[in-house]
C-alpha cells in the first residue's frame with residue numbers, strides 16, 4: 353500500500369526546492385497530486401501541470417458530489433481565491449505513493465480523508481534568521497519584490513506552524529534544511545523507509 357507524503361514548512365523553508373529535487377531521485381518513486389484553484393492562471397503556468405484551474409461553479413459541483421478532500425480560501429486583493437484537493441481519481445494508493453506540498457491544515461484534512469496509516473507528514477524547518485535571509489534573497493530576484501507580503505507570511509507562519517499546532521497535529525519528525533543535498537538525502541531515506 354502506498355503513502356501520501358505531505359511536505360510542510362514555513363515560507364522559504366525550502367518546500368518547493370525539495371519537492372522538485374525529490375522527483376528527480378532514482379531511489380524513490382513518487383507521483384504528484386495536482387491541486388485545484390480558482391485563482392486565474394498565471395503566465396508560464398499550464399492547466400493540469402501546477403494546478404487545475406476552475407471556477408466557482410465547478411467548486412460547487414465537487415462540493416455537491418462530496419469530492420473535496422480539503423479546501424483553503426484566501427481573501428486576496430483580487431477577491432477570494434480557493435485552493436483545494438479533489439478526490440478525482442488521481443490517487444491510487446494500491447499501486448503508488450504521492451508527494452504534495454501543504455499547510456498543516458491540508459495535512460490534517462488529508463489524513464482524515466485517507467486515514468492516518470496512509471498519510472505521512474514531512475516537516476521542513478530552517479532557523480528563522482536564515483529563513484528570512486533566504487526569503488529576502490528570493491524576493492529580490494523578482495521583477496516586483498513584494499516585501500510587505502513576505503513579512504505578512506513570515507508573521508502568519510509563526511502562528512500557523514506554532515509548536516502547539518504542530519504537536520496537536522502529531523507532527524514530530526522534522527528535517528532541518530541547512531545543506532540542501534543533505535536534506536534531500538535525509539528526506540528520501542525517510543520516504544524509502546516509510547514505503548517498505
Ligand SMILES: Nc1ncnc2c1ncn2[C@@H]1O[C@H](COP(=O)(O)OP(=O)(O)OP(=O)(O)O)[C@@H](O)[C@H]1O
Pocket residue numbers: 361362363364365366367368369370486487489490529530531532533535
Ligand atoms: N538548503 C538551502 N540552502 C540555501 N538556500 C536554500 C536551501 N533550500 C532552499 N533554498 C532557497 O531558499 C529559497 C526558498 O526556498 P523555496 O522557494 O523552495 O521555499 P518554500 O518553502 O517553497 O517557500 P514558499 O512557501 O514561500 O513558497 C529559494 O530561493 C531556494 O533556492
